[in-house]
Amino acid sequence: MTSIPELISEAQASEERFLRQIFVRDQMAEWSKQPLIMARADGVHYWDVQGKRYLDALSGIYVASVGHNNRRVIEEIRRQLDRLHFSPPMHGTNPVAVQLANLLAELTPGDLAVTKFQTGGSEVTEAAIKLARQYHRLMGHPGKYKVIGRYLSWHGSTLGALSASGLKGRKTVNEPMAPGFLHVFPPSCYRCPFGKAYPECGVTCATIVEQVIELEDPETVAALIVEPIGHTGGVIDPPEEYLPILRSICDRHNVLLIFDEIITGMGRTGRMFAAETFGVVPDVLCVAKGMSGGYAPLSAMICRRRIADAFWGPIAENPGFVEGHTFEGNPISCAAGIAVLREIVERDLCGNARRQGERLRAGLEDLAAKYGVIGDVRGKGLFQGIEFVSDRATKAAMPDAFGVKVGRRALENGLLCRFDPHWIALGPPLITTSEQIDEIVAILDRSLGEVLG
Ligand SMILES: Cc1ncc(COP(=O)(O)O)c(C=O)c1O
Incomplete structure (x- = not known):
C-alpha cells in the first residue's frame, strides 16, 4: 500500500491523477487548479x-x-480509547455519554435537559424535525407535521434537513424535496424583504410568521426551525425582538421552536448558546461543530424536559423516540465533548x-x-x-x-x-x-x- 508521504509527494508530482480519487466540498475542477x-x-x-x-x-x-x-482534549481521547471505544447503541449507552448529557442539562438555559447525541449537524436537525412530528403524534395531534424554515438558511445535507433549508443553489439539483416543508423570509434588516426599515417595521419578518401558521392551519404545523444568527445569506443577525416574537407565536400555536445552533452554540456568540445571547429558550436546541472542537464527530439535539417526558410510557402505547444512528453517543466523541466543554468553562x-x-x-x-x-x-x-x-x-x-x-x-x-x-x-x-x-x-x-x- 502506498504510504501517506508517498501519496503526498505523488500528489505534488501528479495532482491531476491523485486528486481525481476524491470528492471534495468545493467545485472539483476549480479546486484542483489550486488544491x-x-x-x-x-x-x-x-x-x-x-x-x-x-x-x-x-x-x-x-x-x-x-x-x-489542544493537549487536554487529546489526552482525554487517549484515555477513553484505552477504556471503551464503542458501546452497543441498540442496547443502551455508556458512562461518558451520560456524563456529557448531564453536563449539557446544567449548561443549557431553561428546562432544556434531555439530549440525543449524533455525529453531525444534519443528523440532529433531522432528529429535531422527527422529534417534533412524533411529539405531536404522541400528544394527540397527529396532523401537525409541517415544518417552517427560512429562505437562505442551511440546516444540512440529508433530505429532511435539506428540505428545511432555504438555499436554492444546494437544493435545486436534488429536487424534489421532501413534502411538508415551507419557508418564510429571514430577518435581513440590511435588505428588508418587506422594503421596510427597523424599528418602524414592527419586525414584520417575525410577526408575519403568525399569519403563515394561521393560513396553513395551526393544526398542521409541527415546528419552526431557525438559526439564531443565520450563516448562509451572510451572517443574518436578527433585531433583538425577533426571536422573542417567534417564541410567543410558537407558544400560541403549539408549534415547537427549534434553534439550529450548530454554528452559534458552544461559546461562539459570547455565551455558551445564542439562546442566552438573545434571552430565548427554544423547545429544541441543536448543536454540533464546535462541540467536540473537531477532535471527533459529535452533535447533540437537546429538548425541554416536558417534550422528552412525552416519550416515556408503557411500551404498548409508546415506542420511545424512533430515531437512531450507529455512532450515536460514541464514547470517544463524548469524551472529546466533555474535555471541550471543560476548556470553554474553565478558561x-x-x-x-x-x-x-x-x-x-x-x-x-x-x-x-x-x-x-x-x-x-x-x-x-x-x-x-x-x-x-x-x-x-x-x-x-x-x-x-x-x-x-x-x-x-x-x-x-x-x-x-x-x-x-x-x-x-x-x-x-x-x-x-x-x-x-x-x-x-x-x-x-x-x-x-x-x-x-
Ligand atoms: C447552521 C448549520 N446547520 C446544520 C449544518 C449541517 O451540519 P453537518 O455539515 O455537520 O451535517 C451546518 C453545516 O454547515 C450548519 O452550518
Whole structure:
C-alpha cells in the first residue's frame, strides 16, 4: 500500500491523477487548479502540505472551538480509547455519554435537559424535525407535521434537513424535496424583504410568521426551525425582538421552536448558546461543530424536559423516540465533548469570545470606514461577517464575485475565512488572542487593498 508521504509527494508530482480519487466540498475542477490540502495544525494555525501557514479565522468551519492540537482534549481521547471505544447503541449507552448529557442539562438555559447525541449537524436537525412530528403524534395531534424554515438558511445535507433549508443553489439539483416543508423570509434588516426599515417595521419578518401558521392551519404545523444568527445569506443577525416574537407565536400555536445552533452554540456568540445571547429558550436546541472542537464527530439535539417526558410510557402505547444512528453517543466523541466543554468553562472562553469579538468588530468597522465597498458589518462575539456593495447608498451588490476574490486573496495571504460572492464571514477559535485578531484584520485589509488595485 502506498504510504501517506508517498501519496503526498505523488500528489505534488501528479495532482491531476491523485486528486481525481476524491470528492471534495468545493467545485472539483476549480479546486484542483489550486488544491488546498492541510497537513497539520496547532493553536489557531494550519500548515498545508507545501508547508505554508494559515491563520485559521474560521475554526476549520466553525469547528475548532478550543484550537488545534489542544493537549487536554487529546489526552482525554487517549484515555477513553484505552477504556471503551464503542458501546452497543441498540442496547443502551455508556458512562461518558451520560456524563456529557448531564453536563449539557446544567449548561443549557431553561428546562432544556434531555439530549440525543449524533455525529453531525444534519443528523440532529433531522432528529429535531422527527422529534417534533412524533411529539405531536404522541400528544394527540397527529396532523401537525409541517415544518417552517427560512429562505437562505442551511440546516444540512440529508433530505429532511435539506428540505428545511432555504438555499436554492444546494437544493435545486436534488429536487424534489421532501413534502411538508415551507419557508418564510429571514430577518435581513440590511435588505428588508418587506422594503421596510427597523424599528418602524414592527419586525414584520417575525410577526408575519403568525399569519403563515394561521393560513396553513395551526393544526398542521409541527415546528419552526431557525438559526439564531443565520450563516448562509451572510451572517443574518436578527433585531433583538425577533426571536422573542417567534417564541410567543410558537407558544400560541403549539408549534415547537427549534434553534439550529450548530454554528452559534458552544461559546461562539459570547455565551455558551445564542439562546442566552438573545434571552430565548427554544423547545429544541441543536448543536454540533464546535462541540467536540473537531477532535471527533459529535452533535447533540437537546429538548425541554416536558417534550422528552412525552416519550416515556408503557411500551404498548409508546415506542420511545424512533430515531437512531450507529455512532450515536460514541464514547470517544463524548469524551472529546466533555474535555471541550471543560476548556470553554474553565478558561472562560465565552468571555474571550465576547472581548475578542468586540475587537474584531471594531477592526471590521475600521475597514468599512476605509473601504467604501463594505456596506454592512454583522454578527455577535466571534461570529462576524461583512457584506460588499458597489454603492453604499443604493446597496447595489459588488459585481464579479468580489467576495470570492477577496477570500481567495486572503488565502494567498495566509488567512482562512468563509467567502461568498457578496460576503465574508469570520469565526476564529475561541482561544484567539488580541494580537491574532489584529493580524486577521491586517490580512483582510491587505487583501482588500490588493483586490481593489
Ligand atoms: C447552521 C448549520 N446547520 C446544520 C449544518 C449541517 O451540519 P453537518 O455539515 O455537520 O451535517 C451546518 C453545516 O454547515 C450548519 O452550518
